[in-house]
Amino acid sequence: MIYGLISPLSCLYLRIPKLRGIQCLLLIVILTLSGCSLFSSDQANLAQRHDALDTSNSMANLIIPEPVEASGRAQQALAKFNMIVMSPELSDDERAQFLFRRGLLFDSVGLSSLAFYDFQQAVRFDPRLHEAYNSIGIHHTVRKEYIEAYEAFDAVLEMDENYEFTYLNRGVALYYAGRSDLALADIQRYYDNDPQDAYRLLWLYLVQFEVNPDTAMALLKQGEVQLTSNQWSDNIVAFYTGKISQQSLLNSVIVGVDTRNQMNERLCEAYFYLGKYFRQFGKDKIATNFFKLALSTNVYEFVEHRFSRVELALIRDKNVQVDATNRLPDSE
Numbered sequence: 001m002i003y004g005l006i007s008p009l010s011c012l013y014l015r016i017p018k019l020r021g022i023q024c025l026l027l028i029v030i031l032t033l034s035g036c037s038l039f040s041s042d043q044a045n046l047a048q049r050h051d052a053l054d055t056s057n058s059m060a061n062l063i064i065p066e067p068v069e070a071s072g073r074a075q076q077a078l079a080k081f082n083m084i085v086m087s088p089e090l091s092d093d094e095r096a097q098f099l100f101r102r103g104l105l106f107d108s109v110g111l112s113s114l115a116f117y118d119f120q121q122a123v124r125f126d127p128r129l130h131e132a133y134n135s136i137g138i139h140h141t142v143r144k145e146y147i148e149a150y151e152a153f154d155a156v157l158e159m160d161e162n163y164e165f166t167y168l169n170r171g172v173a174l175y176y177a178g179r180s181d182l183a184l185a186d187i188q189r190y191y192d193n194d195p196q197d198a199y200r201l202l203w204l205y206l207v208q209f210e211v212n213p214d215t216a217m218a219l220l221k222q223g224e225v226q227l228t229s230n231q232w233s234d235n236i237v238a239f240y241t242g243k244i245s246q247q248s249l250l251n252s253v254i255v256g257v258d259t260r261n262q263m264n265e266r267l268c269e270a271y272f273y274l275g276k277y278f279r280q281f282g283k284d285k286i287a288t289n290f291f292k293l294a295l296s297t298n299v300y301e302f303v304e305h306r307f308s309r310v311e312l313a314l315i316r317d318k319n320v321q322v323d324a325t326n327r328l329p330d331s332e
Contacts, residue, residue: 062250063263065267078105078106085099102118104135110298142306142307150174153166167190195226205217239277249270
């Protein structure tokens with residue numbers, strides 16, 4: 001899901017078709033995992049469910065996307081943007097808009113460093129372009145540069161306190177920085193604007209889980225009652241609350257899908273939230289595979305794709321710390 005991003009291929013003077021760009025072939029594969037330890041939790045029913053998922057091979061029968069390279073249309077669009085932004089006839093405000101739009105396009109094809117540079121240049125030409133600050137903050141979060149992320153998001157809210165996606169993005173930055181207690185206020189405000197949005201409910205649950213797991217589950221079940229729009233994402237919540245199995249969640253991915261792009265988007269979301277589910281209870285090996293699967297969709301503009309990379313980096317950092325601790329000499 002895209003939070004607070006504008007279509008990368010819309011601009012002031014040039015009509016360029018929107019890029020999705022990633023198509024996939026569906027293959028069924030069986031992956032085998034072993035050696036996963038169980039996290040101690042007061043939620044006994046969830047612990048039993050984790051064991052059941054392990055014994056039934058939680059990575060089995062997955063839908064695997066096969067990514068393809070960026071389309072020729074995207075490459076042509078980038079070439080046109082490159083010519084436009086170099087035009088001496090553009091005002092500073094116009095140049096900032098085109099740089100921002102080109103940055104979104106770079107982001108949508110996975111060229112994150114170029115996107116980040118364009119967003120930074122955009123605010124140099126137009127310091128009032130709050131959408132660009134929002135994108136800058138997201139990039140800082142992915143880079144784990146949390147102080148810079150806070151500053152960018154704060155800049156957005158100083159210009160437009162009602163730009164709701166920034167509350168989510170700032171809350172997520174605080175969450176990944178280990179400040180879930182502070183993140184709750186931002187995530188709660190974001191959730192309250194649309195309680196029927198399953199994604200908002202999921203993020204509220206994920207942040208609250210770090211503060212109090214029992215309260216988080218109670219809020220999730222309470223919020224689930226308000227999900228009356230029958231969206232596909234409701235199934236992710238149903239999996240978290242134990243109403244449907246992992247396989248049922250994956251089976252629901254293909255229901256009502258009209259395009260391969262839509263399939264990839266759903267897979268990106270499903271695998272990210274499955275990874276988060278298992279990581280909550282210390283099953284990092286399973287979670288790692290799910291985050292890698294989310295990345296394999298190449299739906300670069302979705303936050304689930306962006307933050308899958310953050311999750312993998314955090315797991316690697318954790319493993320490095322464990323290895324370093326294990327190598328310490330025994331004290332006499």
